[in-house]
Amino acid sequence: MKRYMITISTVIAVGLIAGCGGSGSTPATSTAVSGKVADGYLVGATVFLDKNSNYQLDSGELSTMTDANGAYTLNMAAADVGKYPIVAMAIQGVTIDKDFPAAAMTSGYMLSMPATAVSGAVNSNFISPMSTIIREKMAANSGMTFNDSKVQLRNQMGLPVGIDMMADYIAGSMSGTNATQYQAMHTTAQQMAGLMAGQAGLVMNGSSVNLNRYRSMMATINSNMSGIASNVINGQSMTSAFMNNMMSQMQTQLGSMSISSGFVNYSGMFRNMTSSRYFWSTTAGTTTPTTPMTGGMMM
Numbered sequence: 001m002k003r004y005m006i007t008i009s010t011v012i013a014v015g016l017i018a019g020c021g022g023s024g025s026t027p028a029t030s031t032a033v034s035g036k037v038a039d040g041y042l043v044g045a046t047v048f049l050d051k052n053s054n055y056q057l058d059s060g061e062l063s064t065m066t067d068a069n070g071a072y073t074l075n076m077a078a079a080d081v082g083k084y085p086i087v088a089m090a091i092q093g094v095t096i097d098k099d100f101p102a103a104a105m106t107s108g109y110m111l112s113m114p115a116t117a118v119s120g121a122v123n124s125n126f127i128s129p130m131s132t133i134i135r136e137k138m139a140a141n142s143g144m145t146f147n148d149s150k151v152q153l154r155n156q157m158g159l160p161v162g163i164d165m166m167a168d169y170i171a172g173s174m175s176g177t178n179a180t181q182y183q184a185m186h187t188t189a190q191q192m193a194g195l196m197a198g199q200a201g202l203v204m205n206g207s208s209v210n211l212n213r214y215r216s217m218m219a220t221i222n223s224n225m226s227g228i229a230s231n232v233i234n235g236q237s238m239t240s241a242f243m244n245n246m247m248s249q250m251q252t253q254l255g256s257m258s259i260s261s262g263f264v265n266y267s268g269m270f271r272n273m274t275s276s277r278y279f280w281s282t283t284a285g286t287t288t289p290t291t292p293m294t295g296g297m298m299m
Contacts, residue, residue: 031081033118034073035125037088037111038170039193040099040186041070046089046207047127049074055087055110055209070098071123081120085135087112088127089207090193092200099190108204109196110214114138116146117166126168129192130185133225134165136218140270148274155276156225157188158233158287187232194238195221195228198247202254212264213254219269220250226279226289 037045048063050056057063066072066088074086090097092108113131116138130153137149144152150165159165163181164172169189172182196203196217203213221228224246231242273279281290 029078030075031078031120032073032075032122033081033086033120033125034071034123035127036070036123036168037066037072037090037127038070038168039129039189040097041170042066042088042090043068043070043096043098044091044104045070045072045095046091047072047074048087048089049076049080049084050087050112051080051084053085055112055211055214057087057089057207078120082118083115084118085112085115086118086125086127090197091207097193105197107197107200109193109200110204110209113166114146114149123168126166128169129189129196130165130169133192133218133222136215137222137270140215140219140265140267141272142267144270144272148272151274152272153225155274156222156279157185157229158226158276158280159184184229184232188229191228191232191238191243192221195243195247195250199250199254202251210259213257213259215264215266216254216257217250219266220246220253223269230289 037047043066045066046057046063047066048057048061051061052058062074062076064072064074072088088111089095090105090108090111092106093104095105095108096103097105111127111129111132112135113125113127114135117131117134118125134146134149134153137152138144138146153165154161154163159181160178163178163185165185167182169182169185173179173186176182199213199217203210203217227242227246231240236242279290280287282288
């Protein structure tokens with residue numbers, strides 16, 4: 001596949017133009033909201049405070065770009081902390097994934113974190129495929145709390161109690177008693193991002209996104225999280241039969257959706273089930289993922 005080459009120094013320069021504190025006016029009394037963006041750390045990704053929750057960077061919304069370490073800082077009014085979600089855009093031909101640093105990404109995708117999770121604590125705002133699916137669970141199901149969403153995702157992935165689903169899994173995989181689990185999160189996030197990037201032509205239009213197609217894509221990923229986690233546990237890559245089948249069916253599903261169709265409710269694909277028994281079954285000592293929650297992809 002042809003890739004667009006770009007040096008990290010070029011991306012950093014663009015980020016410096018945007019300013020480490022973010023574009024837009026900085027309030028007299030502000031709070032620094034900082035963190036990183038990843039599936040692997042993303043260099044040159046656009047990060048913004050999405051005040052109207054339309055997943056697009058609008059005029060006047062605070063924004064910045066990630067630096068050479070995938071880090072960002074948004075200086076916002078204290079009253080805005082925890083009030084609005086933060087969105088990160090990986091930009092085709094610009095953003096570099098440090099897991100694959102030789103070239104810029106050939107397809108873009110969008111990540112986010114729920115408003116509830118946004119904090120003024122230093123470097124606490126990690127934006128990843130995990131934070132994204134957590135946000136989408138809450139957005140689709142008004143009865144699902146932030147904690148419920150994290151617990152459900154942890155159980156979908158077959159991870160033990162104590163694993164922080166909002167944590168920087170790259171840093172967590174470096175050492176500690178849960179390093180293996182955080183490495184599994186990292187690899188799963190890579191495959192989730194691969195699925196998102198694979199639908200970019202149907203979901204993304206430059207810096208804008210078709211919300212119904214995006215939500216349909218995320219709902220399908222959510223329905224199949226146990227299968228994706230199992231793919232990783234079994235040492236399978238993005239080219240496994242399961243992932244190829246999932247990618248193909250997602251493309252067919254999204255391609256059949258009208259670009260201008262009205263709002264579609266996907267709450268049924270984000271049901272509030274927080275017990276691991278909904279996602280995994282154990283037979284003769286072997287644990288396997290159950291069928292998808294809504295009859296989506298085959299396991």
